[in-house]
Amino acid sequence: xxxxxxxxxxxxxxxxxxxxxxxxxxxxxxxxxxxxxxxxxxxxxxxxxxxxxxxxxxxxxxxxxxxxxxxxxxxxxxxxxxxxxxxxxxxxxxxxxxxxxxxxxxxxxxxxxxxxxxxxxxxxxxxxxxxxxxxxxxxxxxxxxxxxxxxxxxxxxxxxxxxxxxxxxxxxxxxxxxxxxxxxxxxxxxxxxxxxxxxxxxxxxxxxxxxxxxxxxxxxxxxxxxxxxxxxxxxxxxxxxxxxxxxxxxxxxxxxxxxxxxxxxxxxxxxxxxxxxxxxxxxxxxxxxxxxxxxxxxxxxx
Amino acid sequence: xxxxxxxxxxxxxxxxxxxxxxxxxxxxxxxxxxxxxxxxxxxxxxxxxxxxxxxxxxxxxxxxxxxxxxxxxxxxxxxxxxxxxxxxxxxxxxxxxxxxxxxxxxxxxxxxxxx
Numbered sequence: 001x002x003x004x005x006x007x008x009x010x011x012x013x014x015x016x017x018x019x020x021x022x023x024x025x026x027x028x029x030x031x032x033x034x035x036x037x038x039x040x041x042x043x044x045x046x047x048x049x050x051x052x053x054x055x056x057x058x059x060x061x062x063x064x065x066x067x068x069x070x071x072x073x074x075x076x077x078x079x080x081x082x083x084x085x086x087x088x089x090x091x092x093x094x095x096x097x098x099x100x101x102x103x104x105x106x107x108x109x110x111x112x113x114x115x116x117x118x119x120x121x122x123x124x125x126x127x128x129x130x131x132x133x134x135x136x137x138x139x140x141x142x143x144x145x146x147x148x149x150x151x152x153x154x155x156x157x158x159x160x161x162x163x164x165x166x167x168x169x170x171x172x173x174x175x176x177x178x179x180x181x182x183x184x185x186x187x188x189x190x191x192x193x194x195x196x197x198x199x200x201x202x203x204x205x206x207x208x209x210x211x212x213x214x215x216x217x218x219x220x221x222x223x224x225x226x227x228x229x230x231x232x233x234x235x236x237x238x239x240x241x242x243x244x245x246x247x248x249x250x251x252x253x254x255x256x257x258x259x260x261x262x263x264x265x266x267x268x269x270x271x272x273x274x275x276x277x278x279x280x281x282x283x284x285x286x287x288x289x290x291x292x293x294x295x296x297x298x299x300x301x302x
Numbered sequence: 303x304x305x306x307x308x309x310x311x312x313x314x315x316x317x318x319x320x321x322x323x324x325x326x327x328x329x330x331x332x333x334x335x336x337x338x339x340x341x342x343x344x345x346x347x348x349x350x351x352x353x354x355x356x357x358x359x360x361x362x363x364x365x366x367x368x369x370x371x372x373x374x375x376x377x378x379x380x381x382x383x384x385x386x387x388x389x390x391x392x393x394x395x396x397x398x399x400x401x402x403x404x405x406x407x408x409x410x411x412x413x414x415x416x417x
Binding site: 029032033036037039040043044047048050051054055058059073077080081084085087088090091092094095202273276277280281283284287288290291292295296298299300 | 328331336339342343348349350355359363374377386393397398405
């Protein structure tokens with residue numbers, strides 16, 4: 001930077017402008033297109049996982065519905081709202097950065113980080129619930145519950161607007177079964193979905209082979225394996241999403257530091273805009289994950 | 303609404319500090335997202351699969367696409383971005399569609415083995 005003054009004439013140039021750009025607009029266009037190139041890469045990155053989801057769900061829709069009914073859409077929906085609010089505060093951060101309003105930037109970045117942290121907290125509660133109920137798809141990684149120790153605890157919330165029928169089935173699913181080895185396991189009532197599909201004659205060709213043993217009876221072990229696929233997909237996709245949230249929180253911390261020092265003005269706010277693009281992208285991924293993971297089998301419950 | 307959007311649009315080109323849709327606009331987008339989320343939650347309890355198989359998921363995805371579109375256009379400012387950004391964003395989703403389509407045209411036309 002020692003040569004900075006030498007390479008320029010006396011004419012005005014904005015403090016945030018890098019040497020290789022003609023003006024602020026060109027610089028802004030360049031960083032935006034660079035970030036979008038990265039986001040397209042992220043689309044393909046998550047897209048591979050969505051493809052896996054598509055392939056397996058098209059083969060075993062009933063196993064996916066059974067697995068989905070073990071997730072609590074209240075927590076998933078709450079997290080969706082939390083992320084939407086954080087997206088709003090992020091968008092407003094950009095707005096105030098463009099105005100050069102330091103105090104509002106700092107407040108809104110802190111709020112965005114707060115909502116991001118709440119999201120991860122809810123995610124931790126959910127993962128813990130899966131651990132307690134033998135739904136981690138790796139045998140031996142779940143909570144070990146000895147024979148006779150099992151209880152019928154109520155761990156999920158019954159919402160005021162839920163119907164009595166769905167609330168009752170909600171309570172039924174919270175029963176904790178003995179699980180001495182910490183294996184992945186489902187309940188006998190999960191097989192009802194398959195039985196209903198048999199009665200209604202809407203099993204896919206793969207399901208007719210994949211759920212039944214040689215005597216053409218529903219095989220719990222075989223069905224459990226297919227539900228296990230759903231939980232693999234659930235943990236990999238939400239885990240990767242949570243990792244993006246953690247990285248996003250790191251970016252926000254850096255942004256908070258810059259905003260605190262009053263770096264951003266009406267002329268120079270590119271880092272806020274770019275971090276905003278990332279944050280909104282992570283929000284969009286969740287917008288798709290929520291209905292595709294949490295809401296598959298709700299309409300079978302009543 | 304449309305009128306004041308276009309005013310902002312023209313202004314944005316004149317000044318460096320473009321406001322895009324302003325705070326009321328952001329709140330409208332936020333409202334759309336909240337309504338979409340609540341709608342997704344409650345429609346999942348209806349048995350739309352009676353109409354045709356997969357109708358529940360189709361409706362949920364339609365709402366999700368709507369939510370994504372407003373986030374991309376307004377929160378991510380693509381509405382005011384250059385043609386190159388439009389092209390990049392659309393190319394991303396186009397390639398994603400190719401991945402889905404080419405994968406599924408294989409899996410859906412094979413014999414239905416188990417994995």
